[in-house]
Amino acid sequence: MVEVVNVVASGALDVELDLEAVARDLDDVVDYDPEKYPGAYVRFGGDEPLVTLYRTGKYIITGASSEAEAGQLREKFLTLLHRHGIVSAAEDAWFTVQNYVCMADMERSVNLSALAIGLGLEVTEYEPEQFPGLVYRPHDHACVLLVFATGKVVITGAQETESAEAAFAAFRDSIETLLADE
DNA sequence: TACTCGTTTCCTTATATATCTGACATAG
DNA sequence: CTATGTCAGATATATAAGGAAACGAGTA
Numbered sequence: 001m002v003e004v005v006n007v008v009a010s011g012a013l014d015v016e017l018d019l020e021a022v023a024r025d026l027d028d029v030v031d032y033d034p035e036k037y038p039g040a041y042v043r044f045g046g047d048e049p050l051v052t053l054y055r056t057g058k059y060i061i062t063g064a065s066s067e068a069e070a071g072q073l074r075e076k077f078l079t080l081l082h083r084h085g086i087v088s089a090a091e092d093a094w095f096t097v098q099n100y101v102c103m104a105d106m107e108r109s110v111n112l113s114a115l116a117i118g119l120g121l122e123v124t125e126y127e128p129e130q131f132p133g134l135v136y137r138p139h140d141h142a143c144v145l146l147v148f149a150t151g152k153v154v155i156t157g158a159q160e161t162e163s164a165e166a167a168f169a170a171f172r173d174s175i176e177t178l179l180a181d182e
Numbered sequence: 183t184a185c186t187c188g189t190t191t192c193c194t195t196a197t198a199t200a201t202c203t204g205a206c207a208t209a210g
Numbered sequence: 211c212t213a214t215g216t217c218a219g220a221t222a223t224a225t226a227a228g229g230a231a232a233c234g235a236g237t238a
Contacts, residue, residue: 006197010226037194038228050195052227060226062196099225103198131222132200144223146199154198157224 011095013057106151118178141167
């Protein structure tokens with residue numbers, strides 16, 4: 001079972017923004033420090049996803065647990081901007097999910113050194129002294145898997161949930177073949 | 183050699199995962 | 211004063227974004 005733990009999405013408004021003015025208008029939710037970073041952070045609540053807004057009108061939503069949650073936050077964000085007259089509804093250009101970060105559990109321990117050899121050294125990276133997880137980049141799936149000795153797996157880089165699920169399913173099948181004796 | 187222009191890298195944010203390190207704290 | 215304990219911060223992964231800095235190459 002693959003569980004989505006983070007969704008990164010981006011979108012654009014067809015207008016250039018004066019972030020200084022936006023930060024003044026929405027002082028209670030906006031955190032803007034151009035000396036530190038060019039984007040303005042919009043936080044509705046400590047537990048809600050983060051919106052990073054740029055001068056160009058583009059924005060990023062990070063920290064949502066589902067595509068639906070990202071979409072709801074986007075609506076909330078756009079409504080806020082409309083209410084303050086910062087943008088009009090017509091200036092809303094596009095919005096897409098860019099990355100799904102998922103978690104899965106094989107519920108068995110894994111010998112990562114053996115797995116690296118089994119999967120092939122050209123598709124894996126395992127340096128336990130640098131990082132305890134094995135990095136697996138399958139050729140036939142557009143995402144990256146981080147495999148841990150405990151059997152926990154992090155799947156990241158997927159543009160769709162289905163792609164993360166397919167990558168994990170294929171990985172779980174190969175694990176059973178490669179490490180059947182352990 | 184000096185300057186310009188294009189490319190590349192880093193920064194920041196979220197999130198799970200696990201391992202080690204360094205900085206503190208508190209107890210004996 | 212030393213022992214153990216706790217906690218935060220790297221380490222690595224993907225991804226968007228804009229700006230700054232660094233860097234290589236080409237020209238005068």
